[in-house]
Structure formats: structure tokens, C-alpha cells
Amino acid sequence: MATLTIRNLDERTKAQLRVQAARHGRSMEEEARTILRTAIESSQAEVQVERLGSRIHAHFAELGGVELDLLERSSAPAAAEFEPR
Template sequence: MATLTIGNLDEHTKAQLRIQAARHGRSMEEEARTILRAAIEATQPTGAGKGLGRRIKAHFAQLGGVELALPNRSSPPSPAQFSQEGSR
């Protein structure tokens, strides 16, 4: 783990950090780590760690879904036919 020293921290901020840490039952160091983690996570893009499809779905989810009527098949599906002509 890395060590970070924060210089020139004013006494009021240090006191507020101490009070907040005590309120959460943590050390000042752990409170500072928690605050830094939350600040970094808040600046990350919303879709970080998701695939493109999931990000698109999340982006448009608030608009609601669309149900499309599917036509009945008139004949069974058949596989594509490929010829060997012209292939090299």
C-alpha cells in the first residue's frame, strides 16, 4: 500500500475530519481513505466497467421499452446456401 502525506491542512479541516471519523467509528486515516475513495468513484463515468450493450440499455432505460408485433412465419427457416463458384 502507498502512503500519502497531506501538508498544509488547516486546523478546522483536521478537526472536522476527526469529528466525522469518530462519528463513523473509524480512525482519521480510514475516514480520509473513505472520503478519497468516494470522491474518485463519483468522478468515474456512469458506465465504467460495463459493456457497450449494458451502457446503451442503461442510457435508454428511462424511456421505457417498446414491444414490437412479430409476424407469423409463413415457412420454416432455411439455412443460407453458399456456392463454391468464384471462391479462391
């Protein structure tokens, strides 16, 4: 496994990491690994979702758009009426 050294970490951040690690029952080192892993996984998930939408758009863009004729309303919309049982 690789080793990572973080320099110039301010004391407040270090203290918050210590408290959060204790809250989760982990060492500070394990807490930092978990935070980094979660951040990387969530950013990759966002990229994959974006790619999926782009792929779907590209797939159907070849077919062109569709213009639909909208029907004119002959009356104003009304609230639903329910009969008691």
C-alpha cells in the same frame, strides 16, 4: 500500499475530519481513505455515464434524424372525468 502525506491542512478541516471519523467509528486515517475512495469512484461513475450517452448518440447519429408530422388538435384538452363506483 502507498503512503500519502497531506501538508498544510488547516486545523478546522483536521478537526472536522476527526469528528466525522469518530461519528463513523473509524480512525482519521481510515476516514480520509474512505472519503478519497468515494470521491474517486463517484467521479469515475459520472465519466462512464457521459461516455455511454455519447456512444448511444454516435451509434444512432449515422441513421440521421426523423421528422414527424404533428397532428393538429381539433379541440382543447380537457380534464379526465371519473365516475364514482
